[in-house]
Amino acid sequence: MFKIIITFIFLFYAIPVHAIDGAELLKQVDRNLNPESYESYRKLINIEPDGSKKEYTLFTVKRGVDKVAFLFLAPASEKGRSSLRLGDNMWLYIPNVGKPIRTTSLQSIVGGVFNNADILQLDYAAEYNVEQTEERGDEYLLHLKAKTKTVAYDRVKMWVDKNKRVPTKIECLTEALMLIKTLYFKEIKDFGGGIVRPSVIETDSPLYKGYKSVMILAKIKKREFKDEVFTLTFMPNLESLR
């Protein structure tokens, strides 16, 4: 009898939730994290095993599903650098170099655990299909699979708060299900304009043992931009949008 109960509980716990439309849930998660077009101010902190830190401040703009750009505001050594993503295309503009150079989603402009794809994150629904949805107590677990080979992580596991419909944890995996990094979403904050979302994202990685990176969101608001903002020619002028 005990075995039957345990089996029943296990099946109840792990069975895919057919009542929940995973794709729709993922879209809700995207919209709860950001409006489709917005501006935001973020700080990235890389923390080394000895506790020493390096901080970067970024101004980010996004339009639609596949256009996002950011500008470094600090530290002085990075100020004026900007990065642009148009779908799978990514460029880095360094004021001294004077022209945008193509870069890749796996590289990291800032060093540490966050790579370019984490910083220039598009909507999850734009890059991933939901393969499976599970109900886990107060959370849903979404199993995501990259739509194309060009996406930074082939597979993603996303734990979503049932009530708030925002992620609590994301695991980024390779095609062979090797864990690349884990993102922890913390400290839900009301940013105004109906945006209530985690304000701190911590990440660690088995590839960087002892290292940790943190992204803090200070300000985010809905804002429309023209398409011309998301072009190579405009990259040196991102500051004018602030």
Next chain:
Amino acid sequence: MSDIGRQTIQKAALTFSVVYALCSVFCLPSSAFPEEYTFDLSEIEKKPYHIGGYAEFRPVLFGLDKDTSLYKLIFYNRDEDATLEEYNATLQLEGSLEKGITRLFVRTNTDYKKSYLGEDQETTIYEGFLSLKPSSSLTIDMGKKMLKWGKGYAWNPVAFVDRPKNPDDPELSLEGFIVAAADYIKSLEGPLKTISITPVLIPVYKDINDTFGEVDKINLAGKLYLLFYDTDMDVILLTGGSKTARYGVDFSRNITTNFEIHGEFAVIEDYRKRFIDSDGNLFEKEFDAKSYLAGIRFLTERETTYILEYYRNGTGFTTDEMRDYFSFINTAYDSYLASGSDMLLKKGLKITEGNYGRINPAREYLYLRISQKEPLDILYFTPSITGISNIADQSFSLSPELLYTGITNLELRMKASLITGERLSEYGEKQNDYRVEIRARYYF
């Protein structure tokens, strides 16, 4: 054990306990405490002005090769040791002032050098321009500006309105030219995602851009940029009389997320090449010079970046022409030793300046840079090695480099260059066998 011995042990034990306890409290890694992150909104407040820049100290040690042509040409009337020291300091300042659609930007560069020639200091305005931005589609710039056209990393044959960059340090900022330029951008739906047009006027008069070319001319340059089927493409031209007409194209495209290809092709019409034979006879030849560059950038899963470029310099000298030049310098030096007259060496210096003395004066080069990001989990540490080879004469320079950026706003770089080649080859005749430099740069 005596009482004194016991007391000493007790005192030592007590001291150790106190130190251990203090360490336990104060020396724990910060991750042992609950994390508290702060983000003060004053940090992101936009100011109408900005002042910044960097200060740099760069001592260099040169290992001289006294048998080479260029050593004889430069040091013929000096007796130097086997090594030379040079101390460089740079202060680069930049400032901007912004109001409404208007922005004023200035970047100055002050170089101080202490070398075998004594002390020297020079301040140059690298850039200084007024920018008007009536909409996100249009920008108008007037003043001194660097344009940096082209997709190549080490060389840019299509950069018709820029000073040549140094492939040994291609990311250094350069002095611009005084221009009036505009950027018009249009975004579209479909395979052609972006079009941008950049017309540029370059006036050349006495004291205005007079190093650009023939004076009393107004030159027109232009760039048409397209993002077409995920490929960056530029069509570039320059005309106007200060230089002969030149036009070119470039492109850049990601084949996969970690593999990029790029290329440039440029034609300089009626290029005049001046060259010298081994007897010192000067010649001039006029032709349409065609230059091109093909390159890749490849990132491995272990974050090793490879940049490989092939450059065919249509304005460059053939291996025989380079040999003739070096032979002439050797003859001129022998003549100086025999007669004490440096007349021929001065002729050699004259033909070297801006000609054989260009950064890469020959016909065919290969560039390979391999850099490894954060090896052994050492954050902010990037070792790399760069090779530049003159393919035709098989001479080359090889430069290992260590870069550390772990301290906020401080960049530390150590770089060595080994320069080698057969006699009468380009790198074999450089005045140095090796070079070692340390660069400490602080941004503010």
